[in-house]
Amino acid sequence: MTTQKIGLNKFVLIVDDEKILRDAIQYDFEKKGFTVLTAANGNEAIDILRDNHIDLVVSDIQMPLCDGICLIKKMKIMEPPFPLFLFMSGFSSYTQAEVESMGAITLISKPIDRKEMFRIVEEALAHA
Secondary structure: OOOOOOOOOOOOEEOOOOHHHHHHHHHHHHHHHEEEEEEHHHHHHHHHHHHHHOOOOEEEOOOOOOOHHHHHHHHHHHOOOOEEEEEOOOOOOOHHHHHHHHHOOOOOOOOOOHHHHHHHHHHHHHHH
């Protein structure tokens, strides 16, 4: 029995100001076959998005300079088309419905349940 990696030929951008968490999530996505780029805040993410095809953005909400809300707003007015977007947060004043109305797939809580995160990602990519 062979298992296909869910991220094969998919590009993900991980955006988080916590380097340890960013690196851990990057490792997890690379294990699943994704090509991964990273950014420490929304401004860095916008620069990466301008120069690269990205299938999925996984972003913290609370970050310095340009937080996740700023990032998703800036992404909506960019070309090429808006990639799938997943919010993560240890504490957020935003509800599930609010982040979905902004265009995000969902909001997952830190500490991140990796199995749940990849279930959500796999389902979203299958319907993209």
